[in-house]
Amino acid sequence: MLYPGHGDIEPFRQLAERLAVPLKDSSEAGFDPHEPFFLSWRDGCLKLLDKELLKKGGLAVEIEPRNGEQRSWPAPKDGALAQALGRKTKTVVDATTGWGQDSLHIFRMGYELLCMERSPVMAELLADGFNRLAGLDWMQNLNLQPPRLLIGNAIDLLATVETPPDCIYLDPMFPPKRKKSALAKKAMMVLRDLLGDDQDKDQLFAAALAAAGKRVVVKSPDYAEPLGGKPNESFQGKLLRYDVYFKN
Numbered sequence: 126m127l128y129p130g131h132g133d134i135e136p137f138r139q140l141a142e143r144l145a146v147p148l149k150d151s152s153e154a155g156f157d158p159h160e161p162f163f164l165s166w167r168d169g170c171l172k173l174l175d176k177e178l179l180k181k182g183g184l185a186v187e188i189e190p191r192n193g194e195q196r197s198w199p200a201p202k203d204g205a206l207a208q209a210l211g212r213k214t215k216t217v218v219d220a221t222t223g224w225g226q227d228s229l230h231i232f233r234m235g236y237e238l239l240c241m242e243r244s245p246v247m248a249e250l251l252a253d254g255f256n257r258l259a260g261l262d263w264m265q266n267l268n269l270q271p272p273r274l275l276i277g278n279a280i281d282l283l284a285t286v287e288t289p290p291d292c293i294y295l296d297p298m299f300p301p302k303r304k305k306s307a308l309a310k311k312a313m314m315v316l317r318d319l320l321g322d323d324q325d326k327d328q329l330f331a332a333a334l335a336a337a338g339k340r341v342v343v344k345s346p347d348y349a350e351p352l353g354g355k356p357n358e359s360f361q362g363k364l365l366r367y368d369v370y371f372k373n
């Protein structure tokens with residue numbers, strides 16, 4: 126955890142304590158810029174920094190719509206993601222929230238959304254992003270609450286969800302096709318460096334199929350084998366696929 130050396134140190138102390146990580150002061154003589162990762166507040170956002178990002182500014186949960194997404198709420202339910210979630214779907218659990226980009230897309234399309242994330246670091250970044258989201262004018266004018274976030278392993282958490290959600294959405298980390306793909310976004314590369322591949326994808330898929338009301342959607346790179354065997358439906362996105370498994 127990196128304290129910039131000015132302002133209130135207390136939130137930095139509390140976050141370092143919650144995550145059981147050391148608190149470093151950038152003005153300290155002992156500050157080591159070669160540590161693989163830091164968290165710090167910059168420009169009003171909690172940011173994840175690595176050596177390269179230390180100068181450039183860091184990565185935060187981006188709460189603005191991505192290019193091509195509508196800014197209205199609820200945005201139209203169109204595109205491959207909405208098709209995969211299903212026309213009749215109302216409630217969605219995103220069991221692998223990560224940087225929250227798919228979750229926020231799902232939220233902006235007006236689905237009722239519950240998020241899960243097992244990395245405590247990603248969960249802190251998400252909580253900060255969802256807090257910023259709650260403060261936006263359009264959220265307040267429409268009296269909307271940000272999605273709820275459960276921190277823990279979705280394999281366990283999904284079994285505790287009382288009302289089965291219509292759809293459970295999975296986007297676990299698959300091994301890359303090549304060691305360093307020039308196409309992988311910096312945010313996803315950092316996530317892979319921080320967390321590694323998700324080795325328990327099969328158990329997660331089984332837990333999702335057991336807990337879903339109607340369907341499970343798996344986002345996967347287009348080169349990867351379908352996670353749950355032959356899907357009932359598949360929707361093609363750019364370099365990726367949404368595989369859909371119906372609940373019998």
Ligand SMILES: C[S@@+](CC[C@H](N)C(=O)[O-])C[C@H]1O[C@@H](n2cnc3c(N)ncnc32)[C@H](O)[C@@H]1O
Pocket residue numbers: 220221222223224225226227228241242243244247277278279280296297298316320323329
């Ligand atoms: C590829 S990223 C997801 C990216 C996300 N869809 C987005 O739009 O930013 C995968 C994330 O899922 C989380 N994850 C993987 N398996 C999980 C599990 N069993 N329970 C909870 N979180 C999990 C990882 O910690 C990681 O943050």
